[in-house]
Amino acid sequence: MLIIPCPHCGPRPELEFRYGGQAHIARPVDPSPLSDEEWASFLYSRDNERGIHAERWRHIHGCARFFNVVRDTTTDQILASYKTGEFRPEAV
Amino acid sequence: MLSDIVETTAIDADGVRLETLPAFGRLNFRGRAGAVAAMSEAFGLALPEASCRAAIAGSRAALWLGPDEWLLLMLPTETDAVIAAAASALAGLPHSLVDISERQYALGLSGRLAATVLAGGNPLDFDLSTFPVGMCTRTIMGKAELAIWRTEPDRFHIEVWRSFAPYIRGFLREHMREFGA
Numbered sequence: 001m002l003i004i005p006c007p008h009c010g011p012r013p014e015l016e017f018r019y020g021g022q023a024h025i026a027r028p029v030d031p032s033p034l035s036d037e038e039w040a041s042f043l044y045s046r047d048n049e050r051g052i053h054a055e056r057w058r059h060i061h062g063c064a065r066f067f068n069v070v071r072d073t074t075t076d077q078i079l080a081s082y083k084t085g086e087f088r089p090e091a092v
Numbered sequence: 093m094l095s096d097i098v099e100t101t102a103i104d105a106d107g108v109r110l111e112t113l114p115a116f117g118r119l120n121f122r123g124r125a126g127a128v129a130a131m132s133e134a135f136g137l138a139l140p141e142a143s144c145r146a147a148i149a150g151s152r153a154a155l156w157l158g159p160d161e162w163l164l165l166m167l168p169t170e171t172d173a174v175i176a177a178a179a180s181a182l183a184g185l186p187h188s189l190v191d192i193s194e195r196q197y198a199l200g201l202s203g204r205l206a207a208t209v210l211a212g213g214n215p216l217d218f219d220l221s222t223f224p225v226g227m228c229t230r231t232i233m234g235k236a237e238l239a240i241w242r243t244e245p246d247r248f249h250i251e252v253w254r255s256f257a258p259y260i261r262g263f264l265r266e267h268m269r270e271f272g273a
Contacts, residue, residue: 001215008143008159013215015232061232063143063158 005081008063020056022046023068024088049073054088098197098257103265105273107205110264113198113249117171119164119178123187128160131189134181135164135174146228146241155228155241163239163251168193197257199250201264205271206246212267220245234263 002014028034028042047053053073058066070080070092079092102111121131121139132138137149139162146155151170155163166174171193178189201209207218213233217223228241236256241249252260265273 009229010143012231015215061237062230064161064230065158 002076002078004057004069004078006059006062006065007067007081007083008065009059012059012062016059016061018058018060020058020066023054023056052079052092056084098254098261103261103268103273105203105205105268105271107271108201108203108209108268108273110209110261110268110273111200111202113200115168116193116198117166117168117174118191118193118196118251119166119171119174120190120192121162121164121178121187122158122160122189123182123185124160127182127185127187130181130185131162131178131187134177144227144229146226155239157228157230157239195253196251197254199252199257199261199264200247201250202244202247204246206248209264209267209271210240210248212270213263214240216240218242233260236260236263 003011004014004017005011025042028038031039034042050073052070054068054070056066057069058064066084068082068084068086068088069078070088071078080089082089100112102109123131128139135152135154137147137152137154139154140147140156142156143159144156146153151167153165155165157163164174171191175189175191182189207223210233211218214231216229216231223242225242225245228239230237230239232238236252236259238256238260239251241251243249250260
């Protein structure tokens with residue numbers, strides 16, 4: 001079982017979490033001038049990294065907050081965990 | 093009636109006892125710093141800022157559930173007065189205060205093997221060094237969510253949603269069978 005460090009609660013078992021998809025995807029400020037391709041890209045296109053990946057998790061059976069994690073998708077090693085709204089640490 | 097949906101008799105085993113705790117008044121409070129200070133004053137107890145910690149004063153307790161979320165426990169007879177005091181103290185401050193007294197039900201698990209029984213269905217480390225007295229957290233037991241609060245070294249207060257209560261009670265009883273329940 002993965003031990004995921006929640007920035008609010010500390011290290012917790014994977015059972016308490018839900019995956020929330022790729023992190024740091026900003027919604028376009030004004031969607032109306034976008035083409036269908038650009039809008040579809042925002043909605044559906046996601047990186048499929050083999051390696052370091054920034055992603056959202058939700059500690060749903062704990063503090064219930066979303067937060068961000070940087071994880072190596074090949075080893076499942078978690079390199080960083082930080083609150084929603086914070087920038088991805090530069091070191092990872 | 094609670095006894096219509098779940099047995100309320102205590103279950104005893106060698107070194108551990110599961111019992112139904114008396115009814116509580118329960119409020120779920122959410123708010124930011126200004127509202128937290130006002131709610132603390134209205135409740136007569138400073139809501140704990142530290143994560144996963146509970147505070148007690150007299151018949152009242154405040155359990156940290158999230159960075160802007162607390163579970164407030166009190167006597168059932170105090171609930172209306174607390175809601176009224178909060179309404180005036182929190183006027184104009186964004187917040188959420190919901191009466192969840194009937195949503196949940198409280199179990200008490202006590203005895204020297206209480207932590208061992210909890211560990212049968214939850215991967216958290218219930219050692220006193222990592223889960224000290226006064227620590228509380230939402231977590232998961234089997235397939236059901238619950239909140240666990242350690243009130244004494246060998247005593248846990250468990251908050252569970254009513255509809256999950258028969259499941260949690262049965263789940264804990266299964267683990268207590270090992271000790272003669």
